[in-house]
Structures are given as C-alpha cells and as structure tokens.
Amino acid sequence: MQDKSRDREDASVVALQGTEMTMGWSDLPADLVAVLADRTTDHADFACFRSVCPSWRSASAAHAARRRVPLLLLPAEYQLRVDLHLWSLADDSIAEIPLPAALGSFLFASPRGWALAVDQHFSAAVLHPFTGASAALPELPPSFRADITVRRDMVWDHSPQHTVVIARRSQTTKLLSCFFCRPGDGFWSAVECSEEIGQVSGITYFDGAFYLFDGETLRTVGVDSETFAAVAVIEPPTVTLVTPDERLRPWNRRKAESTLVVSSADDFLVIDRRHELGGPYGGSGEVVSIEAFRWDGRSWAAVDDIGDRAVFVDSSRGFCVEANGVNGVQRNCVYVATSNHHGRCTVSVLHLAGRTTERLSLGNLSQHRCGRFWQWPSWSMPNLHRSHPNKTKFELFI
Structure with missing residues (x-):
C-alpha cells in the first residue's frame, strides 16, 4: 500500500x-x-x-486537521539558551530552532503560538518560534527580580490587541504581583484586584477579558482587557482542600494542583489533580485522583465527560483541543506536562471517565535533559494560517 x-x-x-x-x-x-x-x-x-x-x-x-496537535516547549539545558526545543506529541520529534541569546533563557509558551522570553537581566520580549518575529517589552517590574525561582514560576498571556499580562507565583507571600502592558506603554501597570484574589497561578485570555486564577483558593477573577477593571468574580467549586501531613517529609506529602480552562464564554473548567511526589528528590509523581468541574455561568458541577475534546495542562494554564479522530489526540482526557528536579520532562494522560493515569512512554522526550530547577515545560498550539501580509510581525500569528 x-x-x-x-x-x-x-x-x-x-x-x-x-x-x-x-x-x-x-x-x-x-x-x-x-x-x-x-x-x-x-x-x-x-x-x-x-x-x-x-x-x-x-x-x-x-x-x-492531522497537525492540530499541541507542541511542548521544553526548558533550556543551560541558563544561556542558544536554541529552542519544541517536542511534538504527534510523532515524538523534537525540533531545534536557533534563537539569539539576547532573547533570553526563560521561555514561556502560550496557546496561540507566541512565547514570552526573559533574560538574566530581566529584559522581556515576545517572539514567534517559527517566523523569528519578536517585539520588545519593558523591563520586568522590580518585584520580579528577587531570585531565579521568580522567573521560573512566571505566568502570562496576551490578547489579539497585543496587551500582555504577567504575574509571579510566590510560595512565601500572598501579595498580588500581577501587571499589564499595552502596546506603546513602555512600562508595566499593576492590576488592581487584590481584594478579589490572593495570588495568580494562571492567566487565560478569552473574548475581551483576562481571567486570573488562584490555584490555592480556586477563585477566578475576570478583568477587562481594555480598562483592567474586574468584570467577573467566580467563586470556587466545592473541592476538599488538601491538608499536608506534617509528619511526612515534603517530597512524600500529598499535593494538589488545579488549573483553569476557558473554552467559551459560558464554559469554564477547573481541573483538580491530587498526587504524591515520588522519589527522594521530588519526582513528577503518580496522579492518584482527578476531578473536573464545569461552570455554566451560574454554578459549578462535577463532570466526567468533556466530549470530543482533550485538555492540555502545564504549570500555568490549560486549553482545549478537539480530538478529531486524525490528530491522535485522545478524547475526554487531560494531558499534563511537567518536569522533575532531575531535569526530565514527562507527559501523562489522565482519563476523566475511568479516573486512570497513563504515562506516555516516549523515547525522544525522555532523553531530553534540561537544567535542574530552571523552568517548567509549557504547551503551545501552532497556528496554521497567516494573516494579511500587510499585518505587523506581531499580528501575523497571534
């Protein structure tokens, strides 16, 4: 044949x-x-x-349709990045794309193809890995310059109008540290919604609003992408919070991670995952339970079927992808990308219907090594169309 x-x-x-x-x-x-x-x-x-x-x-x-499969932006092997590695779920291949060192060693992908780059001097830029298009951003605010973990744990997203929102996740403080920058501003402005949310662990743009998600309280605040006034406050679903067992060492304690997914104006999902860290140095762990909750505009309800879709989750956000029967994506599943302290990246598939976990056994992904403690992998959805040629570089793939 x-x-x-x-x-x-x-x-x-x-x-x-x-x-x-x-x-x-x-x-x-x-x-x-x-x-x-x-x-x-x-x-x-x-x-x-x-x-x-x-x-x-x-x-x-x-x-x-066959290529509508997310790519995983892998962390750099060294602090000074000289190329970019994108892993394909479709065929377990890793594409290496040279990048100027000035664009930074910390890269954070987004579902619409662009990435945020931050260098060791806290300069920032947005770039598109396939076209080489880039646009400089103002230097990060002072609160982002504490230590390396601040850059590792950053979250961000952007709007079609080129507004960028960034936040830092802190393990030691509950102070909100979320900022936005409009095109031509030349500076970052604070998002003023500290009364509605404690800290931001995920940012998702959808239909004129940025949704800020607190992964500990599971509360969501929507802010208008033009005025940055709070336009929606969504109280958390009913989830039993995990209480750490202080008798156990930190790497053996049960851990909870939650992710917000915005798939339409009236369809929000919260994916709550519970697992135990495995190994003496905190491996990626074995997922022991998973719950999904859907918000219909009025209330939350537990669900075990999200139809012919899959959710792709990393450390900062999640987004839905159609399981169209030809792209190899499994329906009604959650694909979780993570890395451990040994520099190994892994992808697990969580099946909502049976509450089972499948660790993908992939040769090229398992052989890739990144610097320890540097950065988490992040999903990107490649855009397979270009806009009008008169558009600016930043507009081409947004």
Whole structure:
C-alpha cells in the first residue's frame, strides 16, 4: 500500500512538472495540492502554504486537521539558551530552532503560538518560534527580580490587541504581583484586584477579558482587557482542600494542583489533580485522583465527560483541543506536562471517565535533559494560517 501511495505522489509531481505555465497556482488540482501539503513539514512553511489562496487552503484542510496537535516547549539545558526545543506529541520529534541569546533563557509558551522570553537581566520580549518575529517589552517590574525561582514560576498571556499580562507565583507571600502592558506603554501597570484574589497561578485570555486564577483558593477573577477593571468574580467549586501531613517529609506529602480552562464564554473548567511526589528528590509523581468541574455561568458541577475534546495542562494554564479522530489526540482526557528536579520532562494522560493515569512512554522526550530547577515545560498550539501580509510581525500569528 505504501508503494502504491508513493507512486501516486510521484505521478502527481510529474504532472506538476509538465503543467503549462499559463495555468495559475490556484488552478492546480486539489489532489496535487494535497500531496504538496503532506510534504511540507515545517509549521511556518505550512502556514505560508495555506495562505496562498482559498483553493490551497481547502485542499490542505485534511493535512491541517492531522497537525492540530499541541507542541511542548521544553526548558533550556543551560541558563544561556542558544536554541529552542519544541517536542511534538504527534510523532515524538523534537525540533531545534536557533534563537539569539539576547532573547533570553526563560521561555514561556502560550496557546496561540507566541512565547514570552526573559533574560538574566530581566529584559522581556515576545517572539514567534517559527517566523523569528519578536517585539520588545519593558523591563520586568522590580518585584520580579528577587531570585531565579521568580522567573521560573512566571505566568502570562496576551490578547489579539497585543496587551500582555504577567504575574509571579510566590510560595512565601500572598501579595498580588500581577501587571499589564499595552502596546506603546513602555512600562508595566499593576492590576488592581487584590481584594478579589490572593495570588495568580494562571492567566487565560478569552473574548475581551483576562481571567486570573488562584490555584490555592480556586477563585477566578475576570478583568477587562481594555480598562483592567474586574468584570467577573467566580467563586470556587466545592473541592476538599488538601491538608499536608506534617509528619511526612515534603517530597512524600500529598499535593494538589488545579488549573483553569476557558473554552467559551459560558464554559469554564477547573481541573483538580491530587498526587504524591515520588522519589527522594521530588519526582513528577503518580496522579492518584482527578476531578473536573464545569461552570455554566451560574454554578459549578462535577463532570466526567468533556466530549470530543482533550485538555492540555502545564504549570500555568490549560486549553482545549478537539480530538478529531486524525490528530491522535485522545478524547475526554487531560494531558499534563511537567518536569522533575532531575531535569526530565514527562507527559501523562489522565482519563476523566475511568479516573486512570497513563504515562506516555516516549523515547525522544525522555532523553531530553534540561537544567535542574530552571523552568517548567509549557504547551503551545501552532497556528496554521497567516494573516494579511500587510499585518505587523506581531499580528501575523497571534
């Protein structure tokens, strides 16, 4: 079967070579365009390919559906990053993309393809890994300059209007440290909602609002992306909080982690995970329970079925991906990416229906090593279309 498929592809390429030059690019047969799309493996090249004309976009739709799979931005091996590593869930491959050292050694992905880069001098920028486009941001506020763990535990998101919101998670203080920067501001402004939320452990932009999530209290505050006034306060679902057993050493205590997922204006999910840290140095642990709660605009309700979707979770946020039957994503699951203190990254699949945990056994991912204590891995959803060529670099993939 593979030989016959290859013969058909070769025949299509020969047909292309013999095509009259008077034929326009948009007139190419759909099956030939599909063959070319299948051979375009680079995400940036494929985005350009789909932007040529509507007929090419239509003919490559099946290939795009297969590639609607998140990529995992892996932490740097050393403090001074010289390249970027993106791991693909689809085929366990790791793409290495050279980056200027000036863009920083700490990188934080977002669901819309862009990443936040922070260097050792606390300068910041947003960049797109596939196009090389970047835009400088103001130097981080003074409260972000305490130690290395502040940069490691940063969370952020951005809006289509290019407004960026960042926050620092602190294990020792409950003081809110969340800031925003609009295009052209040249400075960071504090988000004034300290009465509604203790600390920010996750930031998610959706439909004109940034949702700030407190992972300890499970409370959510929505702030308008233009005025940054609080527009919604969502009280937490009923979850039994974990009380650490002080008789056990820290690496053996049960731990709870919660993540907010915003999939539509009236569909919020909170994924609550409980696990025990494994090994004497705090490994990634074995998940022992998982609960999902959905907010319908009025109240929370426990759910064990989120339909033909999967949730991808890292240390700061979660987002939904369609399990379309061809991209290899399992339905009604939560994909959790984490790393341990040995510098190993892992991905586990939590099945909501059976409350079971599956650790993915992947060769390239398991062999990748990152610097100890440096940074957590983060999911990114590659954008497979480009905007109008007159858009700015920052607008192309947002």
